[in-house]
Amino acid sequence: MRKIFFISFFTIVNFSFLFSQALPSASNGPAGVFDRTDSRLMNAMTDLTNRKARKAETPKDVKGSYYFNKNFQSSTVIYFGEELKEKAYLRYNAANDEIEMGKSVSQVDAEEILLKSAKVNAIIDNEEYRLLPHRLKESNYPTIGYLIVIVDGNYSLYLKRKKMYMKAVEARTSLDRSFPARFVDDINYYYSLNGETPLPLKTSKSNLIKISGENGPKVRSFIKDNDVKLKTSEGLKKIFDYINSL
Numbered sequence: 001m002r003k004i005f006f007i008s009f010f011t012i013v014n015f016s017f018l019f020s021q022a023l024p025s026a027s028n029g030p031a032g033v034f035d036r037t038d039s040r041l042m043n044a045m046t047d048l049t050n051r052k053a054r055k056a057e058t059p060k061d062v063k064g065s066y067y068f069n070k071n072f073q074s075s076t077v078i079y080f081g082e083e084l085k086e087k088a089y090l091r092y093n094a095a096n097d098e099i100e101m102g103k104s105v106s107q108v109d110a111e112e113i114l115l116k117s118a119k120v121n122a123i124i125d126n127e128e129y130r131l132l133p134h135r136l137k138e139s140n141y142p143t144i145g146y147l148i149v150i151v152d153g154n155y156s157l158y159l160k161r162k163k164m165y166m167k168a169v170e171a172r173t174s175l176d177r178s179f180p181a182r183f184v185d186d187i188n189y190y191y192s193l194n195g196e197t198p199l200p201l202k203t204s205k206s207n208l209i210k211i212s213g214e215n216g217p218k219v220r221s222f223i224k225d226n227d228v229k230l231k232t233s234e235g236l237k238k239i240f241d242y243i244n245s246l
Contacts, residue, residue, distance in 0.1 A: 056070050128148065134199070135198070
């Protein structure tokens with residue numbers, strides 16, 4: 001499958017500018033929010049590439065979807081750690097690991113995507129997407145992609161939602177089943193200790209106790225006393241929040 005990348009509504013054509021320029025100061029806006037009166041920021045926001053990215057629907061012979069939620073939502077872009085004042089309409093393409101941009105919540109097809117940079121994050125439906133290096137396996141070299149922040153601390157917890165493409169399978173005999181080409185859900189958790197590269201998280205009780213180090217016995221009791229569900233984001237968040245409080 002081809003991936004088509006376009007510089008987006010809020011991004012900068014000159015990549016070196018993104019990393020070399022100092023933060024523009026907020027003007028006529030609350031602390032932590034950029035106003036559009038800074039000329040450098042205005043140049044970044046108005047340097048558009050109005051090109052079509054892709055159709056929202058998959059080809060007719062492919063089942064499933066590129067998205068967990070294909071609707072554009074009113075969202076926030078974070079640039080160099082600061083929220084941009086102007087709202088964006090974003091959705092996450094989980095098949096291509098891209099954040100697509102629209103002009104309204106009613107838009108169907110994507111026209112632009114957000115620049116994939118560690119300095120540009122997004123908040124979509126109250127979930128923060130960060131472009132981070134992470135290891136698919138503990139022994140692998142890091143790959144870079146979007147992770148959703150669940151807990152941000154010394155013990156950080158992340159969620160990765162993907163749509164995996166599966167090729168069509170033809171039945172070889174009358175006893176076999178055929179399967180169409182399709183996208184299937186792939187959901188995994190990652191964790192990071194003290195800012196290190198996130199690793200895959202095994203959500204078993206024994207592993208959560210293990211990664212807690214010297215706080216393992218306390219975590220064991222916490223899980224038991226609070227009947228924490230280890231296979232849910234809510235349950236894992238409770239455990240990581242508890243570890244960070246110790």
